[in-house]
Amino acid sequence: GAVVSQHPSRVICKSGTSVKIECRSLDFQATTMFWYRQFPKQSLMLMATSNEGSKATYEQGVEKDKFLINHASLTLSTLTVTSAHPEDSSFYICSARDEDRAFEKLFFGSGTQLSVL
Amino acid sequence: KQEVTQIPAALSVPEGENLVLNCSFTDSAIYNLQWFRQDPGKGLTSLLLIQSSQREQTSGRLNASLDKSSGRSTLYIAASQPGDSATYLCAVSPGGFKTIFGAGTRLFVKA
Numbered sequence: 001g002a003v004v005s006q007h008p009s010r011v012i013c014k015s016g017t018s019v020k021i022e023c024r025s026l027d028f029q030a031t032t033m034f035w036y037r038q039f040p041k042q043s044l045m046l047m048a049t050s051n052e053g054s055k056a057t058y059e060q061g062v063e064k065d066k067f068l069i070n071h072a073s074l075t076l077s078t079l080t081v082t083s084a085h086p087e088d089s090s091f092y093i094c095s096a097r098d099e100d101r102a103f104e105k106l107f108f109g110s111g112t113q114l115s116v117l
Numbered sequence: 118k119q120e121v122t123q124i125p126a127a128l129s130v131p132e133g134e135n136l137v138l139n140c141s142f143t144d145s146a147i148y149n150l151q152w153f154r155q156d157p158g159k160g161l162t163s164l165l166l167i168q169s170s171q172r173e174q175t176s177g178r179l180n181a182s183l184d185k186s187s188g189r190s191t192l193y194i195a196a197s198q199p200g201d202s203a204t205y206l207c208a209v210s211p212g213g214f215k216t217i218f219g220a221g222t223r224l225f226v227k228a
Contacts, residue, residue: 034216106151106210108160
């Protein structure tokens with residue numbers, strides 16, 4: 001089945017540094033990928049929609065200068081948390097839709113646990 | 118605005134019990150509904166996807182039903198096992214690309 005690979009799985013960084021998270025679709029092309037954020041015991045909140053070759057679409061309340069998204073190829077999207085602060089600590093998950101398959105099924109990466117000290 | 122609610126928020130059952138997880142959504146104009154499993158600190162695994170024109174889907178011990186007109190879906194787990202312990206998320210897609218998730222049901226199956 002379709003696989004979405006997300007790296008790193010866990011990162012600990014100092015406040016003020018930037019962190020890049022990669023999301024790759026391994027066996028399909030994804031013109032659109034999605035980035036979610038999840039706080040403990042809460043559901044996934046969509047942060048932004050990543051569009052290959054164009055600017056990402058951010059949800060209301062998400063700072064685009066804080067969470068930089070690049071979707072340079074049909075198989076790779078990156079999320080960079082710039083100047084991270086402790087309140088950015090969260091679980092970040094990406095997903096992609098295999099548009100060549102029926103029913104627009106979503107496939108998810110394994111997630112990245114970000115801890116900002 | 119579409120809202121997805123899952124009841125119960127948490128559930129603890131003995132091994133072998135059959136159980137039902139509930140999901141409700143406020144806007145019946147959906148394209149599909151998907152049930153996911155999430156283990157602690159991990160990503161999501163898709164369990165079942167039901168198209169808006171379908172009534173149910175089955176995979177092994179899992180059966181998901183959809184009543185679009187009433188805005189409800191249920192996930193039935195037969196003969197539960199400790200390995201079924203996880204958080205189960207319901208998500209609806211109104212078409213296009215957005216997907217709205219419920220808060221999940223945390224399931225614990227006791228051996």
